[in-house]
Amino acid sequence: MENSPLSQPSTATPAPSSAPPPAPPPPMHGGQLVLATFAVALATFMNVLDTSIANVAIPTIAGDLGVSVDEGTWVITVFAAANAVSIPLTGWLTQRIGQIRLFVGAILMFVLASWLCGIAPNLIVLLGARVLQGAVAGPLIPLSQSILLGSYPKEKSSMALSLWAMTATVGPIAGPALGGWITDSYSWSWIFFINIPVGLFAAGATWMLYRHRETPVRKPPIDVVGLALLIAWVAPLQIMLDKGKDLDWFASPVIVTLAITALVAFAFFLVWELTERDPVIDLRLFGQRNFLGGTIAISVAYAVFFGNLVLLPQWMQEYLNYRSVDAGLVTAPLGVFAVVLAPIMGRVLPRTDARMIATLAFIGFAVVFFMRSKYVIEVDTFHLVLPTLLQGIPMALFFVPLTAIILAGQPPHRIPAAAGLSNFVRVFCGAIGTSIATNEWNNRTVLHHVRLTEVANADNPVFRQQMQSTQSLLHIGNPSANALFDFTVNTQAAMMGLNDIFYISAVIFLVIIPLIWITRPVKGGKSDAGGAH
Structure with missing residues (x-):
């Protein structure tokens, strides 16, 4: 069998001359x-x-x-x-x-x-x-x-x-x-x-x-070569994403080495898998419009969602003095609507264009993140829980229609490969999203800290007067007053940096909506996700 380009059917499936796969149970x-x-x-x-x-x-x-x-x-x-x-x-x-x-x-x-x-x-x-x-x-x-x-x-x-x-x-x-x-x-x-x-x-x-x-x-x-190349680029890239912040990213020789290794191995992996007769991963699935558009849409959305899901409890523990258990309980209401609306989605989706439901989900995510972008350091638990609770609504509208789009028209024997590859891209994008979110939060926090302290120096009479008032009011010395000021600025800068991340996340969800609409129309009950057309 000759090597196939991306747009041709996978050579990992039976050849046309082979007997068709048996009917599913x-x-x-x-x-x-x-x-x-x-x-x-x-x-x-x-x-x-x-x-x-x-x-x-x-x-x-x-x-x-x-x-x-x-x-x-x-x-x-x-x-x-x-x-x-x-x-x-x-x-x-x-x-x-x-x-x-x-x-x-x-x-x-x-x-x-x-x-x-x-x-x-x-x-x-x-x-x-x-x-x-x-x-x-x-x-x-x-x-x-x-x-x-x-x-x-x-x-x-x-x-x-x-x-x-x-x-x-x-x-x-x-x-x-x-x-x-x-x-x-x-x-x-x-x-x-x-x-x-x-x-x-x-x-x-x-x-x-x-x-x-x-x-x-x-x-x-x-496919020994394909498997080796897969490990050679996935493992170093995952380690780079997890340890990048701790090692100061590309200022570290370790991170640079991991990045070069992953990049070179990934290039060889693409060439090998697209020309291999029996590839370990069927990359030709990306030649299908629904698989391509659905996988990119769900992966980018998951990257933004999961990155924020990591930041929120971290911020609550570091700056709002929440215990780990309490921070977990604040994020727990996210699952309420996801559970309640799941059976409703099962009834609505067969009669509705999956692309429309996914679009509503992305708009819902944008609204929730915009609400969070208005947080202040005095935010109470109710205003932390409310957006989290509401976020369960787009969560319920998120996975199901996009998964239906991705698996639409796949014959039963190809569903494990399609589901595996799309889940791999989604999970990997979640790791990338987490690394980007934490890194950008740190960068935005540093930027806001610099801006807030531009005029906070001993040459500014207003600053000197404020520090003196603080010392007099709290009966503390100058070192303690400076420490209190620094804590206040750090807390405010972190809050402003997090608000930036929330706002950018809302914009991203709106920007990626067109990805949904490059796919063909799919209705849940007529997508034939479990059978071939």
């Missing part, structure tokens, strides 16, 4: 479908929960293991790097192992890795277990989408995606609050141990219900 019904949905969704929830639950426990983990907090952050970094490498391999692994065996096996390995994390006696063992955990977690989200779509009738595909989105959005939101509560009340080991009963139930129920619905298995050649 019939949809499930009744109690069997309810239990199947719960089991698959539970595995998804366990996975996405673990991406954020460890974040608030890093200081405690570092202290217990006798390492610095900076070294402790590798617990997050290595998981993200391993996860980023494994997600796009989902389609290729599914062909070799089978969809159900891969899904159940990944859950069981995730349980094992969680147990190893919980009993880790030192940082080296913990990092090794987290690498394993991140690697086996990769196929869980794209396969959960594919399995749910195959379990529901085509006309109910939007309901399947709605239920999946509900668990996928609630997990990262509940993670910080749950992680903080477990760490404060029990031990950090239990943030990993709680996965064991959840994972065992999900794996057992899934195998019981789906073992006779396994997908066909074929043995495509192992």
Whole structure:
């Protein structure tokens, strides 16, 4: 078979002369479908929960293991790097192992890795277990989408995606609050141990219900070069994004080396995968208009959303003196409307153009971020919670229609590859968005600090008079008055810098709306996301 350009069908699919893939098993019904949905969704929830639950426990983990907090952050970094490498391999692994065996096996390995994390006696063992955990977690989200779509009738595909989105959005939101509560009340080991009963139930129920619905298995050649190049650019890029701020970005030789390595490896990876007969990742999916537009739209939006989701609790803890648990509880209402509106979305989407719903979601995000751009340092809890609660509305309108657009028209045997690749791009953009958001918040804070202190010097009589009044009023000396002034300026500068990020985020959501409209019209019940046209 000759090499194909980007716009041609994937050579990873059977050749035209091959026998067509067998018909997929019939949809499930009744109690069997309810239990199947719960089991698959539970595995998804366990996975996405673990991406954020460890974040608030890093200081405690570092202290217990006798390492610095900076070294402790590798617990997050290595998981993200391993996860980023494994997600796009989902389609290729599914062909070799089978969809159900891969899904159940990944859950069981995730349980094992969680147990190893919980009993880790030192940082080296913990990092090794987290690498394993991140690697086996990769196929869980794209396969959960594919399995749910195959379990529901085509006309109910939007309901399947709605239920999946509900668990996928609630997990990262509940993670910080749950992680903080477990760490404060029990031990950090239990943030990993709680996965064991959840994972065992999900794996057992899934195998019981789906073992006779396994997908066909074929043995495509192992694209060793493509896999090596994937690891060679994804791993250093993920590490660069996670450690860039700590190492002062490109002022550090380590970051420069990582960036060059990732760039060169990525260039070779593109050339190799687009000319390889059986690529490990089917990049030709980007030749489809809906996959291209939908993936870019959901990834950019997720980058902005997730970057802000990281900044908000960090700001509350550093400048508003919120405990980690309280900061997590303030962000938790984000999941309220996501849960309430999920079944409604499942009914509305089949009768509505998915592009219109996604557009409303982006407008909703813009409104929420504009509300946050008006924060002041005296903001109370109500005004912190209100935009977070309202943000759940566009969250409910966000994942489902864009996922329907991305998977529209994909035959069943290509859904794992399409879902895996789109999820990989989305998750990776989330990491990029987090790095950009934190870096720009720091830059904007420094800028506002400079502007606020331009006239605050001993040569300014107004400044001298104000400092004297402060000393007299509070009965403190000059050093204490200067320290108080510096604290006030730092707090105000951070608030102004964060408001800038919120405002820019609102603008970005409005600017990327045209990405939605480069795709073809899709209605949830007629997109045929689970079958070929």
